[in-house]
Amino acid sequence: MSPVVKLSNVHKYFGALKVLEGVSFEVERGGVAAVIGQSGSGKSTALRCINALETIQDGTIEVCGHAVGDPKLDRRALRQDVGIVFQSYNLFPHLTVEQNIMLAPTCVKSIGKSEARDLARDVLAQVGLSEKAQQYPEQLSGGQQQRVAIARSLAMQPKLMLFDEVTSALDPQLTGEVLKVMEDLARGGMTMILVTHEMAFARKVASQVIYMHKGQVWETGPGSMLDAPKTPELANFVGSGL
Amino acid sequence: MTTPTFSLLHVEFLAWAALWTLGLSAIAFVGGGLLGFGVMLARIGPSKLLRRAASTYIQIVQGTPLLILLFLIYYGIAIFAGPGFPAILAAGAGLTIYASGFLAEIWRGCIEAVPKTQWEAAECLALTRWQRMTRVILPQALRIATPPTVGFLVQIVKNTSLASVIGFIELAQAGKLINNSIFEPFTVFMVVAAFYFAICFPLSMWSRKLERKLNVAGR
Numbered sequence: 001m002s003p004v005v006k007l008s009n010v011h012k013y014f015g016a017l018k019v020l021e022g023v024s025f026e027v028e029r030g031g032v033a034a035v036i037g038q039s040g041s042g043k044s045t046a047l048r049c050i051n052a053l054e055t056i057q058d059g060t061i062e063v064c065g066h067a068v069g070d071p072k073l074d075r076r077a078l079r080q081d082v083g084i085v086f087q088s089y090n091l092f093p094h095l096t097v098e099q100n101i102m103l104a105p106t107c108v109k110s111i112g113k114s115e116a117r118d119l120a121r122d123v124l125a126q127v128g129l130s131e132k133a134q135q136y137p138e139q140l141s142g143g144q145q146q147r148v149a150i151a152r153s154l155a156m157q158p159k160l161m162l163f164d165e166v167t168s169a170l171d172p173q174l175t176g177e178v179l180k181v182m183e184d185l186a187r188g189g190m191t192m193i194l195v196t197h198e199m200a201f202a203r204k205v206a207s208q209v210i211y212m213h214k215g216q217v218w219e220t221g222p223g224s225m226l227d228a229p230k231t232p233e234l235a236n237f238v239g240s241g242l
Numbered sequence: 243m244t245t246p247t248f249s250l251l252h253v254e255f256l257a258w259a260a261l262w263t264l265g266l267s268a269i270a271f272v273g274g275g276l277l278g279f280g281v282m283l284a285r286i287g288p289s290k291l292l293r294r295a296a297s298t299y300i301q302i303v304q305g306t307p308l309l310i311l312l313f314l315i316y317y318g319i320a321i322f323a324g325p326g327f328p329a330i331l332a333a334g335a336g337l338t339i340y341a342s343g344f345l346a347e348i349w350r351g352c353i354e355a356v357p358k359t360q361w362e363a364a365e366c367l368a369l370t371r372w373q374r375m376t377r378v379i380l381p382q383a384l385r386i387a388t389p390p391t392v393g394f395l396v397q398i399v400k401n402t403s404l405a406s407v408i409g410f411i412e413l414a415q416a417g418k419l420i421n422n423s424i425f426e427p428f429t430v431f432m433v434v435a436a437f438y439f440a441i442c443f444p445l446s447m448w449s450r451k452l453e454r455k456l457n458v459a460g461r
Contacts, residue, residue, distance in 0.1 A: 053362065076368045076370065079367065079368035080368045086362075086363065090359045090363035091363075092363070092364075093382065094381045094382050103377060103378075107373045107377060108367065108369060108373075152367070153367075156367065
C-alpha cells in the first residue's frame, strides 16, 4: 500500500533562515502521525508545506498522488483532498456555522443547497454540535469553534486531515472536547497529521510520533517511544513537559 | 427703480442648483465607485504589472488637485471634441477619476484589514481566488469600509463646488450668479452654505451611526 503522504529530503528556507533541513517521513492510509517538538523546530512549517501553503526549496512531497513541490501543481485539486484545521480556528465570522460548512461544498463541488445542508447536519453531528447550526462563530466557545472548523473541513470529505496545534489556544476542558472529536476521527480511519503539544494524546492515539528538532526529524517511532527516548534531546523535551 | 434683494425666487434657483450638485455627486460616486473598485482589484491582484499600473494611477490622481484635473479634462476634451462640450460630462469625468483614486485606496485598506488567515482558510477549502474574494473577504471588508466610504461621500459633495470653474452651474456657481446680480454676498453664501450643510449633515450622521454599529459588532 503506497503512503498517503511522503516527504523526502524536504528543505525550506525563509531567506537565510533554514527551517527544514532534509525532512523525510511517510504516513500510511489510516495512519495518525503526531509531530512534536519545541517552538521553532519547524513542525508547523512542515505541515504547511504538505498543503502547499509554503513552497519548498528542495526535496519532494507527495500527497494523495499530488506532487506538491511541482510548480505545475493544481493547488485546488490538492486542497480538495487535504483538510486543514488551524490553531486560531479561522471560521468565517460573517457566516453562520451551517453556512461556514456549506460554503466550500456548494462553491467547489457545486452540490445543491439542500444536499449541502444535509452534509452540514452530518458533520455537525459528528463533532457533537448539531444544535449550533444557526449560530454565528462569535456566539460559540473556543472549543466549539474549533469543532466547527473540523466539521467544515470534513464536509469536503478529505482523504487527509492536517491539524496545526488546534488545541493550543484552549483551556484543558475545551481541549478535551476537541481531542475527543479527533480521537473519534482517528478511530474512523481518517489519515491524520497533527502538530501538537498534547503528549498524552500523541502517546494514546498516534500510530507514529515524529519528534522534530532543529528542522530535522530527530527521532520517530510508535507512541511508546515517548516512554523510552533514544536521543537526549527527546528525553529532555519529554522530561520538561512533566 | 429699487435694487432687487434676496428673495424666495433666488432660493428656488439655489434649490434647483442643489439638485445638480446632488446629481453630479451621484455620478462621481457611482462612476468613481465602479472605476475605483476595478483599480483596487488590480492594486491587490496577482499581476505585478497591473499592481504597478494601479498604484501609479492612484499616486497621480491623489497628487493632482481636483481643480487642475477638471481643467485638464475640460480643455483636453475641447481640443479633441471641439468647444460646446457639455460641462456636466467633463465635471462628471473629472470627479469620477478623482473619486476612483481615493476610493480604490480606502477599499484596499479595508480589504487588507481582513486577517490574512481568512484568505488562507478559504484557500485551504479549495475556493478559487474570485470565490475567496466575493464569498469570504468582501462581505467582511464591506462592514469595515462603510463608515470611511460614507465619509468620503461627504467630501465629494463639497468638492463638486469646484465644477463651477468649468462653467457647470451647481450650487456654488448658482450662488455666484445670484450675487453678481444683487450683490449681497453674505446672505447669498450663507444660504448656499446652508444647502451644503443640509446635504452633508445627514450623511455625516449616517457615517457616525454606521461606525458605532460597526464597533459594537466588532466586539
